[in-house]
Amino acid sequence: MSAITTPFGQKPAAWSLPYRGKVGMASLIFAESAIFTIFVVAYLFYLGKSLTGPTPREVLETPIFFTICLLSSSLTIHFASRFLERGKRGEFLGLWFLTIVLGGLFLFGTGREWHRLIYQHGLTISTNLFGTTYYSLVGLHATHVTVGLLMLTMVFIFGLAGRVGPEQSARLDVLSMYWHFVDAVWVVVFTVVYILGR
Amino acid sequence: MSSDAMAIQTAEAADRPWVETLHEWVTTVDHKRLGILYVLYALFFLVVAGIEATIMRIQLMRPHNDFVSPQVFNRMFTMHGTTMIFFVVMPILFGFANYLVPLMIGARDMAFPRLNAFSFWLTAFGGILLYFSFVGGFGLYGAGNAPDVGWWAYAPLTSRAFSPGHSTDYWTIALLVSGFGSIGTSINIIATILCMRCPGMKLSRMPLLAWLYLTMAGLVILSISPLTAAQMMLAIDRYLGAHFFDTQAGGSAALWMHFFWIFGHPEVYVLVIPAFAFVSEIIPVFSRKPIFGYPVMVGATLCIGFVSMSVWAHHMFTIGMSSYTNSFFVLTTMVIAVPTGIKIFNWLGTMWGGKIRFETPMLFCIGFLFQFLIAGLTGIMLGAAPFNWQLSGSYFVIAHFHYVIVGGILFALFAAFYYWFPKVTGRMLNESLGKLHFWLFLIGFHMTFDVMHVPGILGMPRRIYTYEPGRGWDTLNLIITIGTFIQGIAILVFVANLVFSYFRGQKAGNDPWDAWTLEWSVSSPPREYNFASIPTVASRRPLWDRKHPEDPDSLYD
Numbered sequence: 001m002s003a004i005t006t007p008f009g010q011k012p013a014a015w016s017l018p019y020r021g022k023v024g025m026a027s028l029i030f031a032e033s034a035i036f037t038i039f040v041v042a043y044l045f046y047l048g049k050s051l052t053g054p055t056p057r058e059v060l061e062t063p064i065f066f067t068i069c070l071l072s073s074s075l076t077i078h079f080a081s082r083f084l085e086r087g088k089r090g091e092f093l094g095l096w097f098l099t100i101v102l103g104g105l106f107l108f109g110t111g112r113e114w115h116r117l118i119y120q121h122g123l124t125i126s127t128n129l130f131g132t133t134y135y136s137l138v139g140l141h142a143t144h145v146t147v148g149l150l151m152l153t154m155v156f157i158f159g160l161a162g163r164v165g166p167e168q169s170a171r172l173d174v175l176s177m178y179w180h181f182v183d184a185v186w187v188v189v190f191t192v193v194y195i196l197g198r
Numbered sequence: 199m200s201s202d203a204m205a206i207q208t209a210e211a212a213d214r215p216w217v218e219t220l221h222e223w224v225t226t227v228d229h230k231r232l233g234i235l236y237v238l239y240a241l242f243f244l245v246v247a248g249i250e251a252t253i254m255r256i257q258l259m260r261p262h263n264d265f266v267s268p269q270v271f272n273r274m275f276t277m278h279g280t281t282m283i284f285f286v287v288m289p290i291l292f293g294f295a296n297y298l299v300p301l302m303i304g305a306r307d308m309a310f311p312r313l314n315a316f317s318f319w320l321t322a323f324g325g326i327l328l329y330f331s332f333v334g335g336f337g338l339y340g341a342g343n344a345p346d347v348g349w350w351a352y353a354p355l356t357s358r359a360f361s362p363g364h365s366t367d368y369w370t371i372a373l374l375v376s377g378f379g380s381i382g383t384s385i386n387i388i389a390t391i392l393c394m395r396c397p398g399m400k401l402s403r404m405p406l407l408a409w410l411y412l413t414m415a416g417l418v419i420l421s422i423s424p425l426t427a428a429q430m431m432l433a434i435d436r437y438l439g440a441h442f443f444d445t446q447a448g449g450s451a452a453l454w455m456h457f458f459w460i461f462g463h464p465e466v467y468v469l470v471i472p473a474f475a476f477v478s479e480i481i482p483v484f485s486r487k488p489i490f491g492y493p494v495m496v497g498a499t500l501c502i503g504f505v506s507m508s509v510w511a512h513h514m515f516t517i518g519m520s521s522y523t524n525s526f527f528v529l530t531t532m533v534i535a536v537p538t539g540i541k542i543f544n545w546l547g548t549m550w551g552g553k554i555r556f557e558t559p560m561l562f563c564i565g566f567l568f569q570f571l572i573a574g575l576t577g578i579m580l581g582a583a584p585f586n587w588q589l590s591g592s593y594f595v596i597a598h599f600h601y602v603i604v605g606g607i608l609f610a611l612f613a614a615f616y617y618w619f620p621k622v623t624g625r626m627l628n629e630s631l632g633k634l635h636f637w638l639f640l641i642g643f644h645m646t647f648d649v650m651h652v653p654g655i656l657g658m659p660r661r662i663y664t665y666e667p668g669r670g671w672d673t674l675n676l677i678i679t680i681g682t683f684i685q686g687i688a689i690l691v692f693v694a695n696l697v698f699s700y701f702r703g704q705k706a707g708n709d710p711w712d713a714w715t716l717e718w719s720v721s722s723p724p725r726e727y728n729f730a731s732i733p734t735v736a737s738r739r740p741l742w743d744r745k746h747p748e749d750p751d752s753l754y755d
Contacts, residue, residue, distance in 0.1 A: 017395060020310070020394070023388060023389045027385040027415075028385055030416075031384075031419040031420075034419070038428065042453065046449075046450075049448045128441070129447060129448050129449060132449075133442075135440075136431065
């Protein structure tokens with residue numbers, strides 16, 4: 001046993017390493033960014049290459065209100081976890097719920113737009129290249145919003161049950177990193193689809 | 199007292215029903231057990247994919263042979279390539295990472311043990327899904343019963359019109375699933391290396407293996423993800439009628455090539471960087487010298503990682519890109535030879551003036567050095583666009599990349615097996631069988647892959663199921679096939695050695711090679727918790743410091 005306990009050297013005075021949750025989430029965000037990059041490249045590459053209509057210029061409407069909803073949910077989740085850090089559970093739960101509502105509104109907006117495109121303009125994923133790339137890119141993002149909302153709702157339910165305290169704030173920071181990422185991706189998707197793509 | 203306790207423990211272990219042991223292995227989240235599962239899983243598929251290669255070689259042994267039908271031949275080369283890359287080499291490398299990284303950086307487990315188990319099972323089910331296509335691939339059309347579109351699955355061959363039935367879907371979904379597994383494991387490796395190091399294990403004191411796996415995991419994240427995206431697109435095309443790669447609707451077949459090779463070329467470095475890692479650990483120990491130029495090795499590795507992200511289109515010179523694009527990819531491809539050359543010189547510098555012990559792990563490392571150099575040289579030849587126009591799609595390319603993967607990566611893997619087997623099982627691999635394995639495999643390898651360059655230069659295209667006699671390829675192909683059988687025999691010797699030594703091998707003890715990294719400080723096999731107390735390190739060679747308190751490395755650190 002003595003062999004095992006023999007130190008290999010002096011213990012350093014200060015030894016701190018980054019939190020594994022943050023590093024893991026950062027790595028996941030890199031991987032997801034690469035996936036989104038490929039879809040964005042495909043969208044840009046096929047701009048204007050559809051053989052038939054409808055084209056983006058004819059049918060797309062800029063979703064300004066729902067974009068504001070999604071982007072402001074980044075602020076609410078940030079302040080929610082700051083409140084949690086200071087132990088203010090009521091404020092935390094309120095802002096957390098607001099985040100879920102804002103995210104839900106955004107999803108509703110996407111759904112409404114898709115409904116309009118499909119039923120009014122007859123644009124589906126198999127209509128033309130625009131339909132293919134548009135639904136894939138926006139759909140991939142909406143999938144990420146949905147996953148995020150599921151996780152936020154889970155935390156909210158735990159919060160209502162009184163199981164979320166300041167000791168979990170480091171973990172919730174990891175979740176909010178993901179949510180910020182989903183918002184940042186929307187900035188890119190919005191720019192590509194609604195500004196550059198028209 | 200202690201021997202009594204030992205006896206009771208073994209008696210208990212023997213009495214436990216096998217279902218319980220199996221249950222323990224299936225539900226395990228221990229990094230060592232998952233590492234072993236990865237390696238065993240990969241070894242199984244190594245044999246399967248090896249049999250597929252042998253079937254192809256028997257078919258090509260002589261002109262107008264009819265050992266298998268053209269359809270079966272297509273399935274064989276597709277399954278051989280896909281299996282070897284995704285279900286042999288990747289899992290085996292992840293297995294070694296799982297087993298070694300926590301032990302080498304003084305941690306008790308990976309950063310996310312449950313994610314680790316989840317990733318393994320994703321990879322495992324991906325492989326099962328791929329092979330289930332042999333049974334389930336008929337689909338409604340009765341067409342094809344295993345993927346036959348080649349391992350890079352170029353569009354539009356993968357569209358519904360040209361690939362009816364479900365075989366291509368099995369291919370897509372299997373790679374998607376195992377890709378998620380690979381990304382999960384890579385996230386785990388990065389988080390483990392950055393967040394779980396024992397006190398004193400600064401980044402600059404990590405074993406090179408940890409540095410190289412950090413680079414490899416980063417590359418996996420940035421290269422498997424594009425493949426995942428491309429597979430999603432292909433699945434959307436096939437199931438929802440989208441047009442990503444549908445040329446009839448304005449889609450581009452070249453886009454699939456770009457997406458595939460943005461994954462495909464970094465993937466080569468994903469596979470070879472861990473091979474560098476094994477060699478960088480083994481050569482110093484068997485030369486009795488610390489690694490030469492540690493910081494330069496780290497720098498060269500990171501450099502390879504960065505540059506490898508921008509060389510992909512050298513797989514596509516023949517599709518007719520602009521001369522500027524061609525020149526760019528020729529240049530980046532040539533640039534990558536610089537850090538790789540630095541590495542080779544550093545390994546030679548480590549051996550230079552050392553007291554070299556020619557045991558089996560070292561023999562495989564020396565084989566690696568020679569063969570990887572030659573593979574790099576033919577790589578430079580193929581990296582020049584005009585030369586590539588001549589030989590792309592010929593057996594010369596096949597010979598080149600098998601020189602990398604077999605002559606480089608597989609040799610380094612064998613070295614790693616001989617080196618770390620004692621740590622994992624507590625017993626040495628048999629040295630005479632090991633030497634037999636080495637020499638047989640070396641002879642078989644050179645018979646197959648040296649000779650394979652020649653029919654390539656003579657114009658033999660890849661992926662043909664047979665050929666006309668009298669083109670000067672006949673004897674060469676026979677020699678190549680004989681070499682394949684010699685390699686097969688060598689693999690059998692290796693497997694026999696693994697089994698024999700597991701039961702009857704000489705006891706290894708904690709540190710059979712007189713090595714310097716932390717995994718050799720614990721018992722063989724290590725206990726579940728790895729380290730009874732978390733170690734503290736003060737240099738790159740903690741075990742040297744302990745063995746030589748009069749002249750520890752930490753004095754100069």
